[in-house]
Amino acid sequence: MLEINSIEVNDLIEKELLDKYYSNIERIRALKEKERELIKEIEIKNYKNKKEMNEIEKENRNIELMIENILLATDKSKVTVYDSDITLNKKYKISARPNKKDKLIQYIKEYDLPIATWLKYEYDREDLIRYLKSSEYNESHHSLTKEIESFVTLKEERSISINKINDTNIL
Incomplete structure (x- = not known):
């Protein structure tokens, strides 16, 4: 190199x-x-x-x-005000208290309540919500209501939707 x-x-x-x-x-x-x-x-x-x-x-x-x-x-759950449709939405959520799921299912079966149940640890939440909102449940004057209420937590979640009538392209 x-x-x-x-x-x-x-x-x-x-x-x-x-x-x-x-x-x-x-x-x-x-x-x-x-x-x-x-x-x-x-x-x-x-x-x-x-x-x-x-x-x-x-x-x-x-x-x-x-x-x-x-x-x-x-x-009111639905109104029209100043060219706006306003709707109050209610949604019910129910959950069994973790340590009382089995007792809830047993109680539902024992009293032959109009609620579908299946498997060992499951229950039909929608049927239970429908039952708890029904007149049958609300008109009962015995320990049934208090007993079920001790097994579950029922929450009502509310939301509101407001939409202009003339403007359908609002995000």
């Missing part, structure tokens, strides 16, 4: 080439710094947007609760 001394290497590598190389490194550093600043700005704006969205959603939820309370107080 031929030995090339530093004078010959200096003759082969032009100064402008090295200057361009170092200039590119500096440009890359500057662009990376600018990228970090832009990312930080975006994160700050994103945080502010999310905070504002949360505040608006909270305000809307408060409005929904006010309307829901008005519908409950007036015993």
Whole structure:
């Protein structure tokens, strides 16, 4: 291999080439710094947007609760007001207390209640909800109601839907 001394290497590598190389490194550093600043700005704006969205959603939820309370107080489930259809939705959820599932199933079978049961640890939640909402359940004046209530937790979840009549494309 031929030995090339530093004078010959200096003759082969032009100064402008090295200057361009170092200039590119500096440009890359500057662009990376600018990228970090832009990312930080975006994160700050994103945080502010999310905070504002949360505040608006909270305000809307408060409005929904006010309307829901008005519908409950007036015993209405659906109304049309100022070109808006407002519907109060009620959904019932039931769950057997974990340590009382077997007793609940046994009790349902023993009293031959109109609730379908199957398997060892399951019961038909919808049938049970229907039964607990039925007049048969509500009109009974014996220990049956208190006994079932001791086995289960019945929750009523309410929500409200508000839709403009003229605008069907609302998200």
